[in-house]
Amino acid sequence: MNLAVYWGGIAVDHKTGVPLLMEKSKPGRIGYSLPPLDVPELSLDELIPKEYLAAQIPDLPEVTEPEVVRHFTQLSRRNHGVDVGFYPLGSCTMKYNPRVNEDIAALAGFSRLHPYQPWDSTQGALELMYQLDSYLAEIAGLSKTTLQPAAGAHGELAGLLIMKAYHREQGEEKERQEILIPDSAHGTNPASARMAGFVVKTIPSQLQGGVDVIALKDMVGPQTAGLMLTNPNTLGLFDQNICEIAKIVHRAGGLLYYDGANANAIMGIVRPGDMGFDIVHFNLHKTFSTPHGGGGPGAGPISVSKELEQFLPYPIVTKEDHRYTLTKPAKSIGRIKSFYGNFGVLVKAYAYIRIHGPQGLREISENAVLNANYLMHHLKDDYYLPYNQQCMHEFVLSGKWQKAVGVSALDIAKRLLDYAMHAPTIYFPLIVDEAIMVEPTETESKETLDQFIEVMKAIAAEAKEDPDQLIQAPHQTPVGRLDEARAARKPILRWRSKEI
Amino acid sequence: MSYIPNTQQEQMQMLKACGLSEIDDLFSQIPTTLKLKQPLNLPGPLAEASLIKHMNILASKNINLDTATSFLGAGAYDHLVPSVIKHLVSRGEFLTAYTPYQAEISQGVLQSIFEFQTLIAELTGMEAANASMYDGATALAEAALLACNATRRRKVGLPANLHPEWIEVARTYLENQDIEPVIIPYQSDSGQIDIATMDASLAKELSCLVVQQPNFFGCIEDATGICSWIKNGDGLLVAAVNPISLGILKRPGDYGADIVVGDGGSLGNPLSYGGPTVGFFATSGTSLIRRMPGRIVGETIDGESKRGYVLTMQTREQHIRREKATSNICTNQALNALVATMYLSLLGKQGLRAVANQCLQKTAYLQQALLRAGYQRRFTGPCFNEFTISGDVDWAKVNHQMLDKGFLAGLPLQQFDKDLSDSLLLAVTEARTKEEIDEFSGLLGGYCSGS
Incomplete structure (x- = not known):
């Protein structure tokens, strides 16, 4: 292992992160046992012509149940959801999901x-x-x-x-x-x-x-x-x-x-x-x-x-x-x-x-609209608001004031991740430059909204005073800003065993 | 019940901060004439406990597969599901996330999709797979569209022994884009596609030929022969496969398929009255991979060369390319794909083989018992987990009587084809015990007039 780093309580290799399931595989391990076959077993050749049969079994990972549990628990801890924190992704309505x-x-x-x-x-x-x-x-x-x-x-x-x-x-x-x-x-x-x-x-x-x-x-x-x-x-x-x-x-x-x-x-x-x-x-x-x-x-x-x-x-x-x-x-x-x-x-x-019920559904919409207006009202002095009028359940800011000092909507979004908040939808709708589309939903409390306002204001200030902090962001996440251009240029879409 | 945290007092404070005095002021932009004058005509609210009671009553009006023993298949199979899956998949970090647009805080979902793509590619023998489609039927329809796009041909060969619902979905997708589905007949005795009688010139007109493996009647096709027929005319082979069968049957990549699709409902997902399941989509070669529909995750690095995963090749997609996108798909079936990833890793190489073998063996066992009882094999082609019998029997009536005895007996094929009014499609999975199969075949055998 390279250098062990701890994130969310997990020791992971500094360079490779959580190993892939395929990398954890060890011949002979199995994560689920079937009841034994209880009917008389015939030979495969008797049932299916040989030319239809696989020459070899697909090389699926061989892992045990405890390993699978730990693997997906580790992955889950590297993922943001509404249950984890604020998720104001515009047009996506990331509200609380009732467990019942x-x-x-x-x-x-x-x-x-x-x-x-x-x-x-x-x-x-x-x-x-x-x-x-x-x-x-x-x-x-x-x-x-x-x-x-x-x-x-x-x-x-x-x-x-x-x-x-x-x-x-x-x-x-x-x-x-x-x-x-x-x-x-x-x-x-x-x-x-x-x-x-x-x-x-x-x-x-x-x-x-x-x-x-x-x-x-x-x-x-x-x-x-x-x-x-x-x-x-x-x-x-x-x-x-x-x-x-x-x-x-x-x-x-x-x-x-x-x-x-x-x-x-x-x-x-x-x-x-x-x-x-x-x-x-x-x-x-x-x-x-x-x-x-x-x-x-x-x-x-x-x-x-x-x-x-x-x-x-x-x-x-x-x-x-x-x-x-x-x-x-x-x-x-x-x-x-x-x-x-x-x-x-x-x-x-x-x-x-x-x-x-009918009244409850109405209250959902009322509070979705109220929360959006509340955020918009408090953010419009720090971010350009291209359509300065009352909004419904979401609103669109423009990062063009920040762009003027070299900070893009993407940089703002990435900096938000450091505060354990999901970023708003960015660069959409296409008719707004540096669009930042915010939809808080009705299930967020005033405290969460106030916190978001505070963070957004801090980011706006940072854009002026220390733009590098934003351009390099995020800093606190399991991986830094990922190179999307590289991924698209030479697509690696699956894991392959090194022996091949 | 409400999940709104802000109290009325806080709501008033917030309104005031916005310069408004009451909730109605929030909607001043809506013309008064349009606003609803009365509440929606819906039933009143329920407390959580009352909701649970109500839902239990609705659920109890259904006979479910814990109380009835099922031999139904036809695209939805009652497989065993490891208990651990429901615990892992209900973790809020997976359940309450969306499409991983912000990669740095979505590495969990992204890595799991990368793993799904790897497992599906390995299972099908293809180079790459996407993040998922709605289901097998829509994946097939999109595969046909891709084939037309890649070959610049406007005809798609659909075998008559493909699942009838998949044929219907493909028709809806294709005909509205002026693509002609050409129905390829099957041999009435074997139930398999009949390459020998097919005109070689047709292969030159088809963008692709679809082969379902095993087909709707449960028969295994000579996929290698079918593949060489379509390749002789420079068309593509689209294989629609049952993923469990790949524990035993040749992988589509090994017989030359260009695109492989299927339904991953069998891979650990609950039956749930047919949905949600997950469609998978795999292909090979840069030109086809670049035209694949749906989300695709790729590996990359960050500024410190740490490995990470991102959504990639997005220039194919609707949010970038709009009307020029390869598909309109956006939200897919990520959580069901995650279930499939968990299932395939828990079973692993040996487990998948064992499940496939048990399906095969138990199917053969039931088939033998029913033949002994006097039913006939409707089709002679070899079977995997499903087969069709025929007999001089009113299947709808028998099915109801069998249900009274606690069995969901099988699918009468009359509803799909009048010529198959004497036929019943049955499936057996590893979930059925010998005892269940014996009791079932004994009871069903009793209805056979030949016995």
């Missing part, structure tokens, strides 16, 4: 169900899905929900395919090829539109951050399939022209898609359906706290208007005479995932809605 929901999803009556059991043996699961469908439709202000999509982007794809099916039904599929997307939109919006076979047209934002309505009027026409929008938008601002925007798009024959990544701002306060949206997705891992799991599993159900119900992906849950079944809508766009969506995630979202 984990217990509930793990109940054998939910976690030990096979997707092809007869419906009569899964009435509880189907009832839960049926109810969640209606709850989400109510929150969206729309008619019916599909629970199939596995994530927000997957919901976007399904929603756009529904738009396509709608225009096909109108005999206008060939003409209506364009999806309008604001320049402030999440990257998944244009990527999903292309996957659905559409052409993307970017709408500029006006000076106040909303959709440029005049530009929109010029851009819509018989070629318009629809508009994708999030409201509040990625600047954290509510687009007050939404009714006019909806009217313009609908008059042109297009549909409106609501990107629900920012729905934590609006529950019980305003509904996308009432704003004029036809299709809405929710990120259950964000708004309904199912948690994020280090990058999934999430779920991205979409709710649609009455007239679009017939196009929903199948299966959907239907109730007839107190019995729940899975059915196929008349003009369904097809199947988008195997089985019935990320059911285990749906269970947690259902529980989250039930524990809160």
